[in-house]
Amino acid sequence: MTMNTTIRKLPTNVLGKDYIVGDLHGCIDLLERLLDEVQFNPERDRLFSVGDLIDRGPDSLACLQLLTKPWCYAVQGNHESMLLNFFLPYLQNHYLDNLDDVNDTNFIWNGGDWVERYFMLDQHSMTLEFDQSLLLVADLPLMWIIGEGEQRFHVIHAELLKPEFNYTKTQVWLDSDIDQWLAQHIIPSETEEGIYWSRTLMSQSSKKRLPALQAGLSFTFCGHTYAPKPRQVLSHVCVDTGAYLTIKSRSNLNGRGYGLTLFDVKNECYISASYQQSDVLWCDFPLVRPTH
Numbered sequence: 089m090t091m092n093t094t095i096r097k098l099p100t101n102v103l104g105k106d107y108i109v110g111d112l113h114g115c116i117d118l119l120e121r122l123l124d125e126v127q128f129n130p131e132r133d134r135l136f137s138v139g140d141l142i143d144r145g146p147d148s149l150a151c152l153q154l155l156t157k158p159w160c161y162a163v164q165g166n167h168e169s170m171l172l173n174f175f176l177p178y179l180q181n182h183y184l185d186n187l188d189d190v191n192d193t194n195f196i197w198n199g200g201d202w203v204e205r206y207f208m209l210d211q212h213s214m215t216l217e218f219d220q221s222l223l224l225v226a227d228l229p230l231m232w233i234i235g236e237g238e239q240r241f242h243v244i245h246a247e248l249l250k251p252e253f254n255y256t257k258t259q260v261w262l263d264s265d266i267d268q269w270l271a272q273h274i275i276p277s278e279t280e281e282g283i284y285w286s287r288t289l290m291s292q293s294s295k296k297r298l299p300a301l302q303a304g305l306s307f308t309f310c311g312h313t314y315a316p317k318p319r320q321v322l323s324h325v326c327v328d329t330g331a332y333l334t335i336k337s338r339s340n341l342n343g344r345g346y347g348l349t350l351f352d353v354k355n356e357c358y359i360s361a362s363y364q365q366s367d368v369l370w371c372d373f374p375l376v377r378p379t380h
């Protein structure tokens with residue numbers, strides 16, 4: 089169930105920089121380190137979140153409160169979708185009998201247990217600050233389109249795959265399809281869920297090699313499927329590098345890679361911060377463009 093099926097558009101940022109942040113999952117402190125490092129200017133710069141702001145990490149509510157900032161834009165991830173499904177009866181009735189009644193849902197098992205902190209049993213409701221954030225989540229679009237022509241890019245949570253995708257005949261949605269969705273204010277229902285759930289392109293288990301570039305599709309920043317570093321597949325640029333994984337020391341995370349990634353669209357580079365390193369890592373990431 090999705091509360092909001094909209095697709096929204098913004099002009100190119102001619103004054104400042106646009107940054108894309110990977111799946112936050114509550115890791116607000118890593119984001120603060122990164123914004124400090126790039127000297128983020130809230131007057132001129134913009135921050136785009138690929139969704140999954142909540143669950144698993146230390147402070148999900150603080151991540152949702154980013155949505156009150158005029159410089160922050162986000163899309164709905166599958167975790168926000170699960171949150172909305174979980175609270176759908178509450179959004180309609182403004183009454184919560186008991187959180188335990190719904191504790192067997194996927195939402196709680198996937199890291200949503202943080203919401204229990206904001207439950208007020210005696211009033212059969214959530215706290216005011218939680219309610220305010222929940223309404224902001226319900227208003228999130230599934231996709232942002234930014235700019236025109238060569239400057240254009242998109243922000244989604246997962247992938248822009250057509251339902252009939254297979255590896256021999258590449259089928260991803262193109263700018264022309266997306267422009268139609270925008271004009272009609274709707275994303276086709278058979279596509280909508282894939283935009284925040286699909287892992288076909290980014291799945292590490294996939295042995296098939298797909299080209300970086302898809303003609304006709306502008307750069308599309310996404311998250312959802314983590315890897316040690318960002319990567320480009322069919323014009324999708326996945327910036328989820330598993331921020332929450334670095335909370336606990338894990339042997340397979342030794343060495344650089346993993347953490348929270350902040351991508352600078354204009355300069356085609358990114359920085360990443362992890363709970364296991366005190367310094368941040370800067371890397372160039374030249375996007376693959378069509379050759380003329």
Ligand SMILES: [Mn+2]
Binds near residue numbers: 111140312
């Ligand atoms: Mn996700």
